Amino acid sequence: MNNRIKEFCKTVVSFNNHKDLLMYLFNLVKGNSNATMPTIPDILDKKTFNVFLVEFAKHNSKEITMHFIDLVYKAGHCLSTLKHNVTLTLEDFMVDDDIKQEYKAVLKQQTKIVDKDLVLKRYLEKAKENLKQRNSTILDIIQSGARSSDTQLRQIILSRGMLDTGFNTEFVEGCYFDGLSIHDFEISSLAARKALYDKTMSTAKPGYLTRQLVYALSHIYIDSEDCGTKEYMPYKITQDNYKSFYGKYYFDIETNTEKVMHNPEQFINKIVPVRSPFLCKSQNVCRKCIGEYYYDFKHVGIITAQTIGERATQLTLRVFHTGSAVSLQSDIMDIVKQYPDYIDLHDRIITVKQEAELILPPDTIISKNTNIILHDVEVMLQYSDGTVIRFTIMQGSKLLVQPGKVKGNIIQLIPLSITNAIVAIENFLKMKLSIENLNQLLKIQTILYKLITYDSPFPYFMYELLLLSQLTNQNNKPFYYNRKLEFPLIKQPLKNMPMLLGIGLLFENPRKALRYMIQNKDGIIANSPLKKLLYL
Numbered sequence: 001m002n003n004r005i006k007e008f009c010k011t012v013v014s015f016n017n018h019k020d021l022l023m024y025l026f027n028l029v030k031g032n033s034n035a036t037m038p039t040i041p042d043i044l045d046k047k048t049f050n051v052f053l054v055e056f057a058k059h060n061s062k063e064i065t066m067h068f069i070d071l072v073y074k075a076g077h078c079l080s081t082l083k084h085n086v087t088l089t090l091e092d093f094m095v096d097d098d099i100k101q102e103y104k105a106v107l108k109q110q111t112k113i114v115d116k117d118l119v120l121k122r123y124l125e126k127a128k129e130n131l132k133q134r135n136s137t138i139l140d141i142i143q144s145g146a147r148s149s150d151t152q153l154r155q156i157i158l159s160r161g162m163l164d165t166g167f168n169t170e171f172v173e174g175c176y177f178d179g180l181s182i183h184d185f186e187i188s189s190l191a192a193r194k195a196l197y198d199k200t201m202s203t204a205k206p207g208y209l210t211r212q213l214v215y216a217l218s219h220i221y222i223d224s225e226d227c228g229t230k231e232y233m234p235y236k237i238t239q240d241n242y243k244s245f246y247g248k249y250y251f252d253i254e255t256n257t258e259k260v261m262h263n264p265e266q267f268i269n270k271i272v273p274v275r276s277p278f279l280c281k282s283q284n285v286c287r288k289c290i291g292e293y294y295y296d297f298k299h300v301g302i303i304t305a306q307t308i309g310e311r312a313t314q315l316t317l318r319v320f321h322t323g324s325a326v327s328l329q330s331d332i333m334d335i336v337k338q339y340p341d342y343i344d345l346h347d348r349i350i351t352v353k354q355e356a357e358l359i360l361p362p363d364t365i366i367s368k369n370t371n372i373i374l375h376d377v378e379v380m381l382q383y384s385d386g387t388v389i390r391f392t393i394m395q396g397s398k399l400l401v402q403p404g405k406v407k408g409n410i411i412q413l414i415p416l417s418i419t420n421a422i423v424a425i426e427n428f429l430k431m432k433l434s435i436e437n438l439n440q441l442l443k444i445q446t447i448l449y450k451l452i453t454y455d456s457p458f459p460y461f462m463y464e465l466l467l468l469s470q471l472t473n474q475n476n477k478p479f480y481y482n483r484k485l486e487f488p489l490i491k492q493p494l495k496n497m498p499m500l501l502g503i504g505l506l507f508e509n510p511r512k513a514l515r516y517m518i519q520n521k522d523g524i525i526a527n528s529p530l531k532k533l534l535y536l
């Protein structure tokens with residue numbers, strides 16, 4: 001190790017709190033420049049550190065930011081090897097016996113899976129408190145965001161909890177620390193097999209999704225700098241979506257000019273005129289209607305398809321780390337407890353016990369063939385005695401009856417596993433819709449936003465391009481050519497991929513596949529120059 005690095009490591013290790021350390025690193029970076037340091041969060045974990053870095057990047061130049069991040073990274077290496085070299089032992093998972101016994105006793109009193117899950121959640125907090133007193137390192141690891149989660153911790157120290165076996169949801173009382181009973185083991189093996197099956201089946205899905213998206217979007221690229229359009233989309237910027245608007249051009253009424261949105265948070269709850277590919281006058285799409293970003297690229301369509309596809313892959317993979325453990329929407333469970341005579345929840349199915357009127361908001365969008373609700377919806381149940389129950393169900397839930405007078409099973413909830421997010425996206429892509437006016441278009445944009453955004457939002461142009469690529473005019477021409485917002489617009493289902501590539505795989509060779517196609521479609525390609533090219 002050379003002396004400079006040795007010196008750096010020594011200094012880094014000598015600090016006792018992160019604030020001093022970060023200030024030290026900052027001063028190394030600063031030099032003679034006028035760099036500024038944002039407020040350092042009191043607790044530094046993965047989340048707060050990300051927020052801090054975004055602030056840092058806003059206030060300082062690209063070079064200084066990169067240099068700073070580089071130093072933080074090096075300091076991290078020093079700390080994790082020289083100072084906080086964390087190890088795990090069995091003792092890190094040991095919870096006091098009296099807490100465990102109390103938990104088991106309370107658990108025995110419950111008959112419903114849902115209630116058992118609530119007890120588990122309550123006692124997990126107690127157990128964590130206990131681990132904290134025992135100075136367990138596992139809590140630090142979870143809190144820092146480096147590894148593991150509460151779901152995994154509870155499976156080790158208390159109960160494996162609710163498991164989806166593929167047939168139904170079961171509660172496994174045993175935990176990994178104490179070992180599983182034969183019954184628990186059997187349920188766990190079913191759940192594990194389901195997880196394996198899901199993994200095999202679902203990893204292929206986002207792959208195909210990506211390919212379909214690339215197919216649909218690949219022809220959209222930037223072909224000019226500024227189309228000069230004077231039309232703007234009236235986008236409402238909200239607490240949920242403002243992050244997507246970084247870099248978008250908007251029309252500033254006060255100065256009568258177009259500006260780049262650098263601080264979209266100041267527009268929250270306002271309707272802003274924004275440049276959009278929907279109204280671009282360019283033959284393909286111009287750079288200004290897309291927006292201004294750090295990166296410089298031309299093929300925005302492919303980038304969009306890749307980005308959305310990649311996120312979908314990540315979402316599927318994330319499900320598997322918890323080994324098929326399920327959690328249910330706790331707000332509905334609370335309501336079921338409040339109105340035991342009116343409503344029930346069992347195996348993810350909501351049942352109405354007395355006849356009631358089921359009311360959904362008028363603009364609810366339901367997939368026609370599968371009865372799946374494509375966005376979060378507030379459901380209302382009106383009983384003849386005047387009782388009204390309201391609750392929100394999540395996108396992807398299935399409607400078992402038509403709205404109106406209902407009794408018995410009405411809605412099947414989805415388990416909160418992310419695989420369903422992909423199913424929801426797929427349903428959206430398969431859907432055919434007629435868009436009658438601008439309001440509907442904006443509403444569908446909002447739904448699309450919720451469907452695809454999971455952790456962090458994409459730049460807004462990606463949502464726009466995805467919808468844009470699937471719209472046609474009345475005369476069935478892609479809306480994408482000669483864009484004019486003339487309604488109705490039809491959202492077409494995303495087509496399946498052309499067969500050629502599939503057959504190519506069948507023959508292990510695209511040339512053989514082409515030959516096959518030619519032989520079976522006499523005359524079409526058979527006499528073309530392509531034939532010579534392929535030495536047929």
Ligand SMILES: [Zn+2]
Nearest residue numbers: 227280286289
């Ligand atoms: Zn344009």
